[in-house]
Amino acid sequence: MIKTDILIIGAGPTGLFTVFEAGLLKLKCHIIDTLAQPGGQLSELYPKKPIYDIPGFPEVKAGDLVDNLMEQIKSFQPGFTLGEVAQDIDKQEDGSFIVTTNKGTKHHAPIVAIAGGLGSFEPRKPPIQNLAQFEDKGVQYMIRNPEEFQGKSVVIAGGGDSALDWSIYLADIAEEVTLVHRRNEFRGALESVDRVKELKDMGKIKLITPAEVVDVYGENHLEGVMIRKNNNPAEDFPLSADYFIPLFGLSPKLGPIANWGLEIEKNAIKVDNTLDYQTNIPGIYAIGDVNTYPGKLKLILCGFHEATLMCQSAYQKIYPNKRYVMKYTTVGGVTGFDGSKKEAPKSVVRSID
Amino acid sequence: MQDVNITIIDRDGVSHEIEAPTDMAMNLMEIVRSYELAPEGTIGICGGMAMCASCQCYIESDTDLPEKEGDEEAMLAEAFFVKENSRLGCQIPITEDIEGLKVRLAPEEL
Numbered sequence: 001m002i003k004t005d006i007l008i009i010g011a012g013p014t015g016l017f018t019v020f021e022a023g024l025l026k027l028k029c030h031i032i033d034t035l036a037q038p039g040g041q042l043s044e045l046y047p048k049k050p051i052y053d054i055p056g057f058p059e060v061k062a063g064d065l066v067d068n069l070m071e072q073i074k075s076f077q078p079g080f081t082l083g084e085v086a087q088d089i090d091k092q093e094d095g096s097f098i099v100t101t102n103k104g105t106k107h108h109a110p111i112v113a114i115a116g117g118l119g120s121f122e123p124r125k126p127p128i129q130n131l132a133q134f135e136d137k138g139v140q141y142m143i144r145n146p147e148e149f150q151g152k153s154v155v156i157a158g159g160g161d162s163a164l165d166w167s168i169y170l171a172d173i174a175e176e177v178t179l180v181h182r183r184n185e186f187r188g189a190l191e192s193v194d195r196v197k198e199l200k201d202m203g204k205i206k207l208i209t210p211a212e213v214v215d216v217y218g219e220n221h222l223e224g225v226m227i228r229k230n231n232n233p234a235e236d237f238p239l240s241a242d243y244f245i246p247l248f249g250l251s252p253k254l255g256p257i258a259n260w261g262l263e264i265e266k267n268a269i270k271v272d273n274t275l276d277y278q279t280n281i282p283g284i285y286a287i288g289d290v291n292t293y294p295g296k297l298k299l300i301l302c303g304f305h306e307a308t309l310m311c312q313s314a315y316q317k318i319y320p321n322k323r324y325v326m327k328y329t330t331v332g333g334v335t336g337f338d339g340s341k342k343e344a345p346k347s348v349v350r351s352i353d
Numbered sequence: 354m355q356d357v358n359i360t361i362i363d364r365d366g367v368s369h370e371i372e373a374p375t376d377m378a379m380n381l382m383e384i385v386r387s388y389e390l391a392p393e394g395t396i397g398i399c400g401g402m403a404m405c406a407s408c409q410c411y412i413e414s415d416t417d418l419p420e421k422e423g424d425e426e427a428m429l430a431e432a433f434f435v436k437e438n439s440r441l442g443c444q445i446p447i448t449e450d451i452e453g454l455k456v457r458l459a460p461e462e463l
Binding site: 045046049118124125126127158159160181182183185187248249251252254266267268298 | 392393394395398399400402404405407423426427430431433434435462463
């Protein structure tokens with residue numbers, strides 16, 4: 001069981017900055033995120049794109065902002081449970097919470113801060129009839145164990161980096177790799193596109209474009225897919241395959257937190273914006289893009305503000321009898337849990353003789 | 354600067370006649386959101402970067418629209434329910450040139 005003071009769900013900019021504000025209050029944090037790396041949308045969707053409305057940064061690339069936040073919170077030693085989805089929440093008798101992930105990891109904290117952005121990123125599933133029926137029976141949306149494809153025939157669909165990269169990777173493992181894409185053009189790193197072309201010329205990858213998979217078939221396990229060339233049903237042909245892997249990127253879904261008994265409005269969690277961004281369940285807060293209140297703006301800078309106020313409220317909940325006065329970091333410095341201390345240099349007083 | 358008249362058919366098939374402003378640097382996705390013609394969280398998810406296809410729509414009038422750029426082409430190549438007349442609403446700026454535009458919102462990806 002992982003124990004912490006504030007359990008943060010979502011490692012986007014708001015979740016990361018929460019660690020800093022909590023750290024100033026000597027509160028420890030642990031973060032759960034679906035993705036394998038911190039940063040949320042910024043890392044997953046647009047790491048190289050510029051942002052112009054972070055106060056004090058005339059321009060900052062999304063990926064750099066995440067790097068900076070990670071550096072800023074480093075001394076507060078946040079824990080991370082990455083690549084797992086916060087699935088269930090159980091309120092304990094003492095008012096604390098146990099949050100369990102889809103992989104069974106348990107987290108115990110008096111405060112839960114949902115900084116879930118647009119939700120957890122899930123693979124986009126193409127609208128193919130019967131697709132769900134073959135999930136885990138030949139249809140996969142991500143590759144966990146490449147070795148299982150040894151000696152098998154694999155059909156990959158998609159035109160981005162993950163489709164290209166996995167086609168290249170599996171070309172050496174699988175018996176047969178077929179890449180199906182709706183266009184002749186691929187949007188991926190140039191090296192990957194070139195490599196796929198090489199492998200195609202070597203006969204190690206079969207490329208079918210412009211085409212798409214329109215159906216899947218089999219008895220119990222997947223046996224093949226129906227491919228439509230040139231968007232023309234008359235050209236449909238079956239291709240036998242042990243595996244079909246659609247790789248169309250990820251899209252955010254509110255996911256399991258929608259079933260936690262929280263008040264939801266417009267696909268977002270309603271919070272008290274007059275005070276501390278608490279939800280209808282005391283002890284659970286929602287901050288950043290995931291919440292809603294009158295006048296809400298889904299901006300990173302608003303998430304930072306919400307995180308700051310939320311941490312003050314969390315502190316009062318954890319230490320109801322303590323009187324706390326906010327101290328400027330310029331005055332109090334930043335004392336990390338790792339023993340490090342950053343502080344403003346003292347001014348030198350010296351008389352002039 | 355004048356408003357333009359456009360017709361937007363929502364995902365339930367209901368037709369809406371909208372007067373869209375040309376002086377607010379808006380795009381079609383933002384018009385749909387401002388009139389709440391699709392629930393929040395189901396359209397414009399990426400905020401207008403052509404990185405999701407939640408604002409996909411079908412163009413049903415012969416209005417002259419700006420050509421698709423690389424980002425939009427690439428996203429549509431991986432979107433679902435794509436037709437010949439598919440566009441991303443976030444890539445269609447509201448200008449005087451689109452007077453009379455008629456679009457139908459594509460189904461939501463589940």
